[in-house]
Amino acid sequence: MRLFMKLRLTKPLAAAAAQAGISVASAYRLQGDPRLPSAKKSPRSRRRPDPLVDIFDAEVVPLLRAAPAIRPVAVFDELRRRHPELEAGVRRTLERRIRAWRAVNGGEREVVFRQVHEAGRMGLSDFTDMADLGVTVAGAMLDHRLYHFRLACSGFEHAHVILGGESYVALAEGLQNALWSLGGAPREHRSDSLSAAFRNLDAAARDDLTSRYDALCAHYLMEPTRNNRGVAHENGSIESAHGHLKRAVHDALLLRGSTEFTDLAAYRAFIDEIVSRKNARNGKRIDAERALLQPLPPDRTCDYEETFVYVTSSGGFTLRKVFYTVPSRLIGHRLRVRLHDDRLELLLGATSLMTLPRGRAGANGKHGHVVDYHHVIHALRRKPMALLGVVYRDQLFPRQAYRRMFEFLHETMSERLACKTMVALLSLAHDRSCELQLADLLDDDLAHRRAPDLAALTARFAPDPASLPEVSVRLAALSSYDILATSDAQVIA
Numbered sequence: 001m002r003l004f005m006k007l008r009l010t011k012p013l014a015a016a017a018a019q020a021g022i023s024v025a026s027a028y029r030l031q032g033d034p035r036l037p038s039a040k041k042s043p044r045s046r047r048r049p050d051p052l053v054d055i056f057d058a059e060v061v062p063l064l065r066a067a068p069a070i071r072p073v074a075v076f077d078e079l080r081r082r083h084p085e086l087e088a089g090v091r092r093t094l095e096r097r098i099r100a101w102r103a104v105n106g107g108e109r110e111v112v113f114r115q116v117h118e119a120g121r122m123g124l125s126d127f128t129d130m131a132d133l134g135v136t137v138a139g140a141m142l143d144h145r146l147y148h149f150r151l152a153c154s155g156f157e158h159a160h161v162i163l164g165g166e167s168y169v170a171l172a173e174g175l176q177n178a179l180w181s182l183g184g185a186p187r188e189h190r191s192d193s194l195s196a197a198f199r200n201l202d203a204a205a206r207d208d209l210t211s212r213y214d215a216l217c218a219h220y221l222m223e224p225t226r227n228n229r230g231v232a233h234e235n236g237s238i239e240s241a242h243g244h245l246k247r248a249v250h251d252a253l254l255l256r257g258s259t260e261f262t263d264l265a266a267y268r269a270f271i272d273e274i275v276s277r278k279n280a281r282n283g284k285r286i287d288a289e290r291a292l293l294q295p296l297p298p299d300r301t302c303d304y305e306e307t308f309v310y311v312t313s314s315g316g317f318t319l320r321k322v323f324y325t326v327p328s329r330l331i332g333h334r335l336r337v338r339l340h341d342d343r344l345e346l347l348l349g350a351t352s353l354m355t356l357p358r359g360r361a362g363a364n365g366k367h368g369h370v371v372d373y374h375h376v377i378h379a380l381r382r383k384p385m386a387l388l389g390v391v392y393r394d395q396l397f398p399r400q401a402y403r404r405m406f407e408f409l410h411e412t413m414s415e416r417l418a419c420k421t422m423v424a425l426l427s428l429a430h431d432r433s434c435e436l437q438l439a440d441l442l443d444d445d446l447a448h449r450r451a452p453d454l455a456a457l458t459a460r461f462a463p464d465p466a467s468l469p470e471v472s473v474r475l476a477a478l479s480s481y482d483i484l485a486t487s488d489a490q491v492i493a
Contacts, residue, residue: 001020003020004017005034013027059079064101072098075094076094120293122190122237123149123150124150126191126239127166128145128148130144130145130146130246133250143163145165145166146160146162146271147159147162147171149238150237150241159274162174163341163358168209168213172212176300176301176303183290184295184296185221186222187221187223189225190225245275252270304338304345315376322368323370323392324370325392326353328378333348340358343355373397374430388419402425404442405425406422408451409422425452428454
């Protein structure tokens with residue numbers, strides 16, 4: 001049609017029609033009505049009565065003007081309360097009508113401005129919950145989060161498994177692991193408002209946490225910044241990456257065929273492998289940005305909280321609603337505790353004593369227990385009946401086989417004999433270092449519903465005298481040293 005109308009300006013109708021490839025009849029019709037076919041169509045009219053014709057302007061619009069943030073579903077519920085005759089299918093019509101009205105008459109909305117990220121300038125940190133993946137470690141559900149670090153420009157990522165909630169300790173440890181893995185530090189570190197870390201803290205504790213966070217950033221010459229509370233898109237370079245990382249972990253678990261891991265170290269290695277594969281895809285960009293990062297300081301800074309505890313006559317101490325056992329020789333001593341996310345380092349003065357796994361109090365506020373039977377077995381030998389009512393009895397047993405065996409013994413024999421037998425089994429596991437092998441034998445006894453034979457077990461795990469090597473030590477004569485000294489003097493001369 002356009003070609004015909006252009007040719008018709010300089011040529012006769014028949015010639016223009018022939019060159020345009022249409023008939024003469026079509027040419028006369030187009031000349032008489034040059035509108036496009038789409039313009040000739042009459043607009044689609046409503047095929048059924050408008051259910052909101054008498055309601056929208058009179059009732060809905062005043063509601064939208066009075067409460068601009070009100071949801072369409074709330075408006076619909078109010079209309080059905082006022083007009084019970086409205087059908088449920090009107091909801092979609094109302095939502096479309098409200099959306100169209102707001103597009104013309106609504107208020108201004110927030111605009112998200114996409115940013116140009118400068119290499120080496122910004123790194124971001126955040127935590128993401130991983131409970132919905134159903135990961136289990138040694139048969140127990142792992143309640144954990146991931147600390148997630150990312151460079152805004154190149155996309156370098158680092159993830160660290162966090163056992164507790166969001167805290168300064170978790171942030172400091174994860175951030176420093178990320179920076180030392182990267183080999184440099186950005187000029188700015190962006191985090192959220194840290195509201196979860198500040199929760200349930202008094203004003204003094206919040207001020208102390210803020211000063212420690214500022215000192216951490218100053219140690220790496222980073223400027224600390226935070227996004228506004230509740231405005232997640234200001235941290236979008238890390239928030240969007242959370243979803244990608246969680247989906248990658250979920251897919252890897254499906255390919256693995258199991259969510260069970262033997263220990264926490266195996267699960268952490270699994271996460272590290274996934275993150276390293278993601279970084280490998282951005283290797284060139286990461287290498288280019290790494291050259292623009294600030295150099296790291298000579299050493300890491302403090303990534304733990306330090307406190308002091310007293311070891312009570314119970315053979316342990318209580319810290320943050322968790323009771324920990326220690327060797328009884330420490331009763332009455334004041335210990336320095338370095339509190340990490342997943343462990344406690346115990347020091348007596350400046351002397352390092354041991355490391356304990358960190359426990360967590362129950363969600364209902366119930367105290368937790370971290371108990372090592374090696375610490376108290378010597379006392380249980382003298383007081384076996386204490387096993388019956390000790391508050392941390394279930395945590396005392398090193399494996400489930402020992403707990404189930406005690407329940408079986410308690411059901412089938414007297415309390416005194418059951419306690420003495422169980423203490424003897426724990427003593428055997430302690431003295432002979434046969435905890436795992438003994439647990440397998442106890443499982444077999446439980447399967448056959450029989451009590452363990454202590455004499456046979458003692459003989460089984462006792463050292464065989466025939467297998468012990470005979471060591472004969474021959475002492476050298478003291479005159480040999482005189483000869484050596486004389487020969488050294490001659491050589492020097």
